[in-house]
Amino acid sequence: MNCIKIGILGLGNVGKGVWNIIEENKNKIDNYLGSNLEIKKILVRDIHKNRGIAIPQEKLTTNPLEIIQDPEIDIIIEVIGGIDTAFEYIKQAFENGKHVVTANKAVIATHGNKLRALAQRYGVELRYEASVGGGIPIINTLTQSLSANKIDELVGIINGTTNYILTQMSDFGMDFDDALKLAQEKGYAEADPTSDIEGEDVAFKLSILIAVAFGIHIEPHEIPREGITKISKKDIEYASQLGYKIKLFATAKKFDNNFEFHVHPTLVPSNHPLASVSNEFNALFIRGNAVGELMLYGKGAGSMPTGSAVMGDILEIGKIIGTNYKSTPLDVVSEKHLNIIGEGISQYYIHTEVIDEPGVLGKIASTFGKYGISLESVVQRGRGNSTVPLVFITHEIERKQLDKALEEIQNNNIINKVASILRVENL
Amino acid sequence: MNCIKIGILGLGNVGKGVWNIIEENKNKIDNYLGSNLEIKKILVRDIHKNRGIAIPQEKLTTNPLEIIQDPEIDIIIEVIGGIDTAFEYIKQAFENGKHVVTANKAVIATHGNKLRALAQRYGVELRYEASVGGGIPIINTLTQSLSANKIDELVGIINGTTNYILTQMSDFGMDFDDALKLAQEKGYAEADPTSDIEGEDVAFKLSILIAVAFGIHIEPHEIPREGITKISKKDIEYASQLGYKIKLFATAKKFDNNFEFHVHPTLVPSNHPLASVSNEFNALFIRGNAVGELMLYGKGAGSMPTGSAVMGDILEIGKIIGTNYKSTPLDVVSEKHLNIIGEGISQYYIHTEVIDEPGVLGKIASTFGKYGISLESVVQRGRGNSTVPLVFITHEIERKQLDKALEEIQNNNIINKVASILRVENL
Structure with missing residues (x-):
């Protein structure tokens, strides 16, 4: 059986999850790959820290280059988090011909475009299922x-x-x-x-x-x-x-x-x-x-669920190693x-506090009408206090229409307070 | 741009969905594949039937061999349904070196093992995401x-x-x-x-x-x-x-x-x-x-959702064509x-009709106790009629324990009728 070697940058929650999953499910994983999957090296800050997990000390290193430049390592898992250092490490991993799996939303959200282009240039895979929704297969569902x-x-x-x-x-x-x-x-x-x-x-x-x-x-x-x-x-x-x-x-x-x-x-x-x-x-x-x-x-989070998503990516890459299969780049879905x-139109929920006297609702509704805002429902809760909550749900409008109407209503002292404005989605 | 050609066996709901998806989303599909995807031929019973869909007549055939044996066709979609004929067609497709995508739950449930082995023997892909849960990516999630x-x-x-x-x-x-x-x-x-x-x-x-x-x-x-x-x-x-x-x-x-x-x-x-x-x-x-x-x-059903799952499989196979990538066979997940x-243990809901008199509940509960059945809740609905509904939810038990207890209770004429017994899953 040949061997697929991985290096992990970072041994926090997710890194530990990956280690535990490979320990627990080794048989299934190796059978799936038709290869022996081995974690060769893990980057940590402090080799001697007690992590409550039995990892042989010779697997740990404080030098990232021991992983990034190791010719035996096929895939690198980046789980250090943050943006700049993570970007540098991933870039160097690509330059060294390594595939990369990351759970790091910040670096993918900020530099995803650059990293995807680099991965293509160096003919390696970049996967990040774990960056959104933890263990939920969101990226795979959307892209495959x-x-x-x-x-x-x-x-x-x-x-x-x-x-x-x-x-x-x-x-x-x-x-x-x-x-x-x-x-x-x-x-x-x-x-x-x-x-x-x-x-x-x-x-x-x-x-x-x-x-x-x-x-x-x-x-x-x-x-x-x-x-x-x-x-x-x-x-x-x-x-x-x-x-x-x-x-x-x-x-x-x-x-x-x-x-x-x-x-x-x-x-x-x-x-x-x-x-x-x-x-x-x-x-x-x-x-x-x-x-x-x-x-x-x-x-959407947690050591094992997020580790599960990282491992799903690892196994997909593991199946590609040694083949001439190429993933499809993202730009094919372009809706440019x-x-x-940005915000678009929406129904809105508006919670106001008004003085409890006749005619208030009429004045508010008229002003809404003037700005083209029609109401789906109005609810008044409680009576008798000096101010009472009055809650509206509008039909679909632009937020700026609503803001203008509310400004006029407040200038006319009809409403004491706009307590909150929230969107309503009748999906 | 090179070309991937597919043949479809059957033009019912799902076949039409596939046709419509390729028409509507052709750009995205072809970009994804890096190839031009073309439906070359479709097997139908009657070429002249009005199907409410604009398919050129030369694409239709009543002869399955025109598809199965066409050396230009790479992938065959089986959507005729049923078991025996579908099995034969899929087998022949494999023998002719074609990959197969099917939405047919009956043939996969009945002959899945044989078909998976055949696909492996002939070095082709068999995919059936659409056979369970229509458009929901169930098989991909479980296997990938x-x-x-x-x-x-x-x-x-x-x-x-x-x-x-x-x-x-x-x-x-x-x-x-x-x-x-x-x-x-x-x-x-x-x-x-x-x-x-x-x-x-x-x-x-x-x-x-x-x-x-x-x-x-x-x-x-x-x-x-x-x-x-x-x-x-x-x-x-x-x-x-x-x-x-x-x-x-x-x-x-x-x-x-x-x-x-x-x-x-x-x-x-x-x-x-x-x-x-x-x-x-x-x-x-x-x-x-x-x-x-x-x-x-x-x-879980419908022309377009099921077509979506079929097309997901087609595009995955399309990406493999011309590469030396091999899918992982199922037997790696074996839990043999x-x-x-079979049934195992469960909590049960039991809806009985009993005579409304004092002591009935005591007798039933004692008999349940005798058979090791403890109760999570008991609800009596209504009063005063000759019989009233009495509803129990048990803790986890084997069904045969419950059946024995109910037999004894019924033999002693404590219960008029067991109206229903249902499982309860507190997931």
């Missing part, structure tokens, strides 16, 4: 199973931290702050949760999905985004009464000849499959012009003819 | 993305007809007969619905899934199965009150060193993602030893060491 489809729409719940927080708020009536604290205690949120709760992590992943599904390159910072920090317990309660759940959506879709993409907390009908994606789970809803509606659901319009 | 996992459990809703009927009964309080009639009117059920409603169709598909995920060959007729014809509106109502939905499940799982598999209407907790799979949609829940829980959801035990 659905290769004969044109993708019309993607809607994803692709951040476990925020989905865990929103689930706690929804199922147990928790405040955002308490739910965040709980998420941190459970290890679902980091000590500094900013990147997750402000939607930055989701924007990285959406940028990758847009490249893969539409062949369009959008920088993560170009994606309009909003996190979940302004969602209140009240919003979740009103949404529920109206038949919706609130989820942090990453959206990319074609609409006529336009292409829109954004990250927003969004109301989704309670009976839609995406509404039942709870806690730390992730899901991607896909609409293709042949397959119709498809949803992939699973664990589309107008890039 | 999850290739480094050992699969522990599969639970599928893989028949759209029965899921449509159960949804109508659940959401609109319909009787089975009315829901079946509606399904027939909408085209979701055939004039003779037996194969769907009795679970035969599901058994075919489960047999394929077992082969793919566990490397074990189980004939469809060896799979214990029960259809949905005995489910009453009442059962769905009681299940709902207990927090469950009833779905027709195809199950295969490892449990210690045992392997169980069966097709049964089953109560699943209302908040589980499988419970929100409604109407004609299909879903497969997968538990792998690395990836954890995964669910794939989408359209497991005890094949």
